[in-house]
Amino acid sequence: MPQVMVVARNFMDMVAALPAAKLDMLYDSAFICEAVLRSFPPLAKKYVIQMLYVSSPMPAAAMQEWVLDEYASKHKVAIDRLLQLRVFVEVRDRRKEVSYKMNNKFQANMQKYLVSGGCLPREPLPISVTGRLPTLVELENYALDQWECFLLQLINSSQVEKGTTFSSSMMKTFQRGLLSSRDGEAAKLSENGFQFLLMETNAQLWYIMREYISSAEERGVDPTDLISFLLELSFHTQGAAYSLSTLTEVQRVAIMDLMELGLVKLQQGRKDSWFIPTKLATNLSSSLSDSAASKEGIVVVETNFRLYAYSASKLHCEILRLFSRVEYQLPNLIVGAITKESLYGAFDNGITAEQIISFLQQNAHPRVIDKIPIVPENVTDQIRLWENDRNRVEMVLSHVYEDFPSKDMFEQCCDHARDNGYLLWEDAKKMRLIVNAEFHQEMREFLRRQR
Amino acid sequence: MTSAHSKLYSDDVSLVVVVVDTNPFFWAGAALPFADFLSHLIHFVNSLLLLSNLNHVVIIAAGVSSCAYVFDSGNAYAGGTADVAETLGKASRKMEEFIKQDARETASNGTVADGGAASLFSGALSLALCYIQRIFRSGTRHPQPRILCLQGSPDGPEQYVAVMNSIFSAQRSMVPIDTCIVGTQDSAFLQQASYITGGVYMKPQELSGLFQYLAAVFATDLHSRTFLRLPKTLGVDFRASCFCHKKTIDMGYVCSVCLSIFCKYHKKCSTCGSEFSRVSMPDLNSLPDQRQ
Numbered sequence: 166m167p168q169v170m171v172v173a174r175n176f177m178d179m180v181a182a183l184p185a186a187k188l189d190m191l192y193d194s195a196f197i198c199e200a201v202l203r204s205f206p207p208l209a210k211k212y213v214i215q216m217l218y219v220s221s222p223m224p225a226a227a228m229q230e231w232v233l234d235e236y237a238s239k240h241k242v243a244i245d246r247l248l249q250l251r252v253f254v255e256v257r258d259r260r261k262e263v264s265y266k267m268n269n270k271f272q273a274n275m276q277k278y279l280v281s282g283g284c285l286p287r288e289p290l291p292i293s294v295t296g297r298l299p300t301l302v303e304l305e306n307y308a309l310d311q312w313e314c315f316l317l318q319l320i321n322s323s324q325v326e327k328g329t330t331f332s333s334s335m336m337k338t339f340q341r342g343l344l345s346s347r348d349g350e351a352a353k354l355s356e357n358g359f360q361f362l363l364m365e366t367n368a369q370l371w372y373i374m375r376e377y378i379s380s381a382e383e384r385g386v387d388p389t390d391l392i393s394f395l396l397e398l399s400f401h402t403q404g405a406a407y408s409l410s411t412l413t414e415v416q417r418v419a420i421m422d423l424m425e426l427g428l429v430k431l432q433q434g435r436k437d438s439w440f441i442p443t444k445l446a447t448n449l450s451s452s453l454s455d456s457a458a459s460k461e462g463i464v465v466v467e468t469n470f471r472l473y474a475y476s477a478s479k480l481h482c483e484i485l486r487l488f489s490r491v492e493y494q495l496p497n498l499i500v501g502a503i504t505k506e507s508l509y510g511a512f513d514n515g516i517t518a519e520q521i522i523s524f525l526q527q528n529a530h531p532r533v534i535d536k537i538p539i540v541p542e543n544v545t546d547q548i549r550l551w552e553n554d555r556n557r558v559e560m561v562l563s564h565v566y567e568d569f570p571s572k573d574m575f576e577q578c579c580d581h582a583r584d585n586g587y588l589l590w591e592d593a594k595k596m597r598l599i600v601n602a603e604f605h606q607e608m609r610e611f612l613r614r615q616r
Numbered sequence: 617m618t619s620a621h622s623k624l625y626s627d628d629v630s631l632v633v634v635v636v637d638t639n640p641f642f643w644a645g646a647a648l649p650f651a652d653f654l655s656h657l658i659h660f661v662n663s664l665l666l667l668s669n670l671n672h673v674v675i676i677a678a679g680v681s682s683c684a685y686v687f688d689s690g691n692a693y694a695g696g697t698a699d700v701a702e703t704l705g706k707a708s709r710k711m712e713e714f715i716k717q718d719a720r721e722t723a724s725n726g727t728v729a730d731g732g733a734a735s736l737f738s739g740a741l742s743l744a745l746c747y748i749q750r751i752f753r754s755g756t757r758h759p760q761p762r763i764l765c766l767q768g769s770p771d772g773p774e775q776y777v778a779v780m781n782s783i784f785s786a787q788r789s790m791v792p793i794d795t796c797i798v799g800t801q802d803s804a805f806l807q808q809a810s811y812i813t814g815g816v817y818m819k820p821q822e823l824s825g826l827f828q829y830l831a832a833v834f835a836t837d838l839h840s841r842t843f844l845r846l847p848k849t850l851g852v853d854f855r856a857s858c859f860c861h862k863k864t865i866d867m868g869y870v871c872s873v874c875l876s877i878f879c880k881y882h883k884k885c886s887t888c889g890s891e892f893s894r895v896s897m898p899d900l901n902s903l904p905d906q907r908q
Contacts, residue, residue: 203666203667203668207839208840208843211837214831215828215835217831218831230845232845233844278666279663279666280662
């Protein structure tokens, strides 16, 4: 089965794909430099810190020396990444020796950071203007509600009580990769869509943001502006109020969309109106794998394949329905069972056993999270076994050879194919053999030589 | 141990506890003025915080007769990113206050006679380990901890037992102790600390470039350290201090029950109380190769 993975991790790839001039423009902002730096692999981060006060180009050969020989590949990955994002610039001297120099703007911004520490992109409004602001807990609930509502709308529009105000064309862009619709049929979740639902919130968020940014041009907005605004937004203080009047026109349009996604909360005062970044927004620039840390899990799996999810959310119910049979729902509890049929349904939709297991592990209830293993072993084993059941037949493109003139010839052919490891099947009586398609050319050559 | 490790953040998120020597007896005559040192340190702390928003830095000041927490980035960032410049300013003010307070305590103690006073590193290390344990036990996931000691003043032999105990408990909880010597002489205690816990021990040649040393070596997270060529210690001074007079010795008597070390023969172990019967052996003090 072809593996389709939704790529949501590499937002920075998008930044890297920008033309050089635009990228340099982005580095005018210290926040973007900071976000870019934090996205690097650890080794690359270390290089940046080490090179921060080095103004002359550093020979590549000398940098190679920093790393132990057996880890040269790690070094290469780090350097490639730095070059890709133009944080390091390649310089060649007269003798064609390669040296690396740090991007001037980037260097200057980071040096400033070290001296004065990070500062805020804009000043929050004083409490006298805003009055009582929502607490962090309220804000988080608001953000998650909003996000859940959006996801529900994304996957099936019928279940939503209060729709978001995204235009249908915008919604279509988001759904493009996730739903597949054949003519005359209602849209169905595609393989990508299922995998998307099992991802953690932050990864989902980035996926949506990528779609949002890449569709920006269709709306006549420069993607660079959006990227820089999003990264800047992630450095605002969560829960503080910022005046809308400090935003540019583009940003003001964008913030309306971001409100729908739960990244910011808008509030209207007597004179002024302001936005309050939520946790979703401030997590944008942090590394993706670490952000789910504070989310509390809900799922308890028992050794008898029963599954309890302490949640009232429809979205959770929908997600669980993807791979289990939901039996009943209490006000704060969803009870289901993992059955062979329900799993086969999931596998048909392109969800893999590993994804299901990792979903169950990541969302484990705090009461079971300390257990080893978190999900009972017999359940995980059985899920994997059921998946293997479906993969008993393996398709290999191959060729049949028959009508050999002599037994000798047939045997020679067999031996030749077997020696090379491409013989799939042989029938000595009828003198037929089947050989992997990759070996066909070689086999023909061989037969010609035999003649 | 597996359960503790599954709680770690991925890759390179680190908790760095920096133990800073604030011994006035040392800084009065140091090659690098304390103010310069402090600005190097603040640069370094900033660069650690820059690397990841989950990085956590704590500074502990070790004075002559007391030690205290001076800076905790966890408090400073209670609501996302806060004004770092201000908090660091606060930290250096707190540092000044601490030094004054420490000086008062030293004066009232009256224990320090001459200029060769040692800083209270045993106390500071214990504070650091306590802090790390607290982080281990709170929250769902925690960063990779490590300790960095910036020592200038000479070792205090009277702290030998306490320091060694801290080192072993650091080793047990797998916390490496890095050492950067900002003074003129090597520290036998911290050499052993770094050696035992797998940390880096370094004595920079050029103190005016302290930040570059800190950034190049000590800012490296534990994950990347496996890939890199880091400075290796040339030799480790494994000499122990005796329990009776707190002198550093090459050779001495060891209690066969509790492994306490003495420089002179005793009839009874002062630690565990076991009585020794004298066997005929040459007097250690008369051996020709003994150094003190």
